[in-house]
Amino acid sequence: MPETGPSAGSDHVRKLLAAAGASGTWDWNISQNRLRIDAPFAELYGLDETQADTPLPTATFFKAVHPDDRARIRIAVAGMVAGAEHFSKEFRVVTADGTVLWVHGRGETHFDQDDQPESFTGLLIDVTERKRTEERLRVAQSAGGVGTFEYSDGFATVAVSSEFCRLLGLHPANILPVRTINAVLTSADAGMLIPEAPHGAQMETLDGTFCVIRNDDGERRWITRRGEILHDGDGGYRLIGVIYDVTAAKAQEAALRDLNETLETRIETALAERQLIEDALRQAQKMEAVGNLTGGIAHDFNNLLTIIIGNIDTVLRRSGTDRDPREQRSLGNALKGAERAAALTQRLLAFSRRQPLAPKTIDIARLLTGMSDLLTRSIAETIAIRVVAAPDLWAVEADPNQLENVILNLAVNARDAMPDGGPLTIEAKNEVIGADAFAGVPDGAYVVVSVSDDGMGMAPETVAQVFDPFFTTKEVGKGTGLGLSMVYGFAKQSGGHVHIRSALGAGTTVSLFLPRQQGAAESPDEPDAVAAERGRPSETVLVVEDDEDVRAYTVGVLRELGYHVMEAVDGITALQVLGRDDQPISLLLTDVVMPSMSGTELADAARSLRPELKVLFMSGYPRDTISPDGRIQAGVDLLSKPFTFASLSQKLRQVMDHAEG
Structure with a gap:
């Protein structure tokens, strides 16, 4: 074959x-x-x-x-x-x-x-070299995320690369049915591979972007196709091209579009936030201005009030019932006026956050219960007082006396807002504040004390000014305009915040936010047992005061009480007295703000000479000395100016007896 x-x-x-x-x-x-x-x-x-x-x-x-x-x-x-x-x-x-x-x-x-x-x-x-070239191309396509395809007119299949299949979530193959590719498209157009009208020049480009739902995981992706149409002489064509994923770019385009569309809104929001910041800054500047003014005059003003109140009190004590009733009444009125001036100074200090505070860990429910009689006496009978304290209230750290003053002040304001009577609610509850829940109140855990009334309420423009110093809605002579300012200052000085909600005809609610304090509340102070307010023959008090009139009044009261008294005009003179061994001294009574040497510097030097020496500070403005943050330091005893015969004698006796015990 x-x-x-x-x-x-x-x-x-x-x-x-x-x-x-x-x-x-x-x-x-x-x-x-x-x-x-x-x-x-x-x-x-x-x-x-x-x-x-x-x-x-x-x-x-x-x-x-x-x-x-x-x-x-x-x-x-x-x-x-x-x-x-x-x-x-x-x-x-x-x-x-x-x-x-x-x-x-x-x-x-x-x-x-x-x-x-x-x-x-x-x-x-x-075909080894061709295979190697194909492999390099495949790796390049995979690394670059580019899939290739070739489609001939009239065929139901298309030649594709493995990366083409991966981009569409299809099983890897060299040949795919056109209908399988078009099945992943979300729109019912002509398809990804077949141009609608392949005519014109013998070679033309074909670009487009399609939304697909991947066949394997159902994820929605955006795919761009770029290709060339090659025409033959018989009216047919071939489409050769690539596809790649542009989902990230689409997302960026959408974000940019949204950014542009919301630009005006965001600008308005930013301007509004800036306005709030500027308002807060102006409020802080006003507070600082009033604080500086208050600090500048408080020391001298309280010294003057000490002289006035002390001497009027002395005259009234010594006159007994022998004085003419008209003179007695005049002196009484003068004393009331001086006390009101002292209260006004105290409110200025409170507003500017410069009042000396003695904070303690307190139980607000117990404090409200203890205030019931005071509230009943201070509020008209036409007002129905309701006090609500949530169970298991958290403890807070605040000055209990000043907190009582704040609550009482708010209750009196609520009473004045309801001239015909109505309900007044004082409520205390635990609350965890989230982001932006209340303007100006940071996130955190608080005990919120709210005082609410059903009174006249206030317009928004009034609410915006209520914490400003000397602003008041009351008639001339009916208020100083420092009540809510004092509340504001106390809240800030205590590490808390205050928020007001009011509308015309819908009443007002003022809420005091006090930060939660870990630990158990301290038992309320009981008045120290004072056997006798008078001094003992063996007790010597060294009085250090740079104001001659205040020093004279203080020395006179102490001698009247039976103490042996020594005096010094400043700290240097006082140290000379303390340095002598021949003179026993029981207590140092010193002003805080003095030239050359402050009271705290004197106390430190005095204790280095006499470690057991008892110290009582007296001041009308102790800022930056014994209370740099407005809170009286532990172990420090302070007698606030102006003081009277009774307050001086009791405070001195308490320090003497407490130190001895």
Whole structure:
């Protein structure tokens, strides 16, 4: 039987095959089940060149095929031997030195006159470099997130890359049905791969962006397609292009669009916030201005009031019932006026957060219960007072006396807002404040004390000014305008906040926010047992006061009380007295604000000389000395100016007896 197929000895054929990139040829005689190969085939398979053109067992064809590809190629070759006409497969072969090459085997079956398969011939083409290029391209596409495709007009399938499949969430494949690709689109347009009207120039670009829902995880993504349409002469075309994910860019575009659309609103919000900040700054500046004014005059003013109140009190005590009633009444009125002036100064100090506070951990429920009689006496009978304290109230740290004054002040304001009577509610509850729940109140845990009325209420422009010093809605002569200012100052000085809610005809609620304090509340102070307010013969008091009139009044009261008294005009003189060993001194009574040496500096120096010395400070303005933050330091005893005979005698006695105990 004559052999068919390429002749291994034909130089002309071999040159043609080499030019085509062939790596070898084969001729498989099906009826004889023998294989004939050429020299390049033998070299590729690691066979001796002498075996070329020599009939070999057909198993030789599979010897160098890579184990992972061998089963696939056996099946394909079996089909050819059984009568299939065409063979076209890419597979790997392992050379004699272990190198792995990619080859493309192409062959066909030849039939005899009875149409039976007679021989199977073909050639191997080395495609290793192309495969490496494809792999590099695949890696580049995967790294860059770029998928490629090629679609021919009229076909129902499209050639795609693995990255194309990944971007759409499809199972990896080389060929995909067009309908499978279009199924992931969210819009019912012409599709991702088929242009609506491929006409015009022989080459045109085709760009577009599509929203897809990935087939694997259902995630919504934005995909951009860019391609070129290549027209042929018969009116058909091919579309070659790429796709890539632009979801992040779309999100940025949406954010920018939203930013632009809301720019005006955000500007308005920013301006409003700035206005609030500026309002708060102006309020702080007003407070600071009043505070500086108050601090500047409080010391001297309280010294004057000490002289006035003290001497009037002295005259009233000594006159007894022998004085003319008109003189007695005049002195009484003068004393009341001086006391009102002292209260006014105290309110100024409270507003400017410069009043001396003696904070304690207190139980507000107990404090409100203790105020019931005071509230009943201070409020008209037409007012129905209701006090509500939530169970398990947290403890707070505040000056209990000043807190009582604040609550009483708010209750009196509520009473004045209801001239025809009505309900007045004082409520205390625990509250955890979240972000921006109340303007100016930071997040945190608070005990909120609220005083509410059903009175006339206030307009928004009035509410905006109620905490300003000397602002009042009452008639001339009916108020100083420092009540709510004092409440504001106390709240801030106590580390808390105050908030007001009011509307015309709908009443007013003022809420005091005091920070929660860990720990148990202290028991309320009981009045110290004072056996006698008078001094004892063995007790000597050193009075240090730079104001001559205040010093004279103070020394006179102490001597009247029976104390042995020494006096000094300033700290330097006092230290000279304290440095003498021949003079026992029981207590140092010193002003705080003095030239050259402050009272606190004097006390420190005095205790270094006499460690057991008792000290009582007296001041009308102790700011930046014994209470730099407005809170009297632990272990410090203070007698606030102006003081009277009774307050001086009792405070002095308490310090003496407490120190001894």
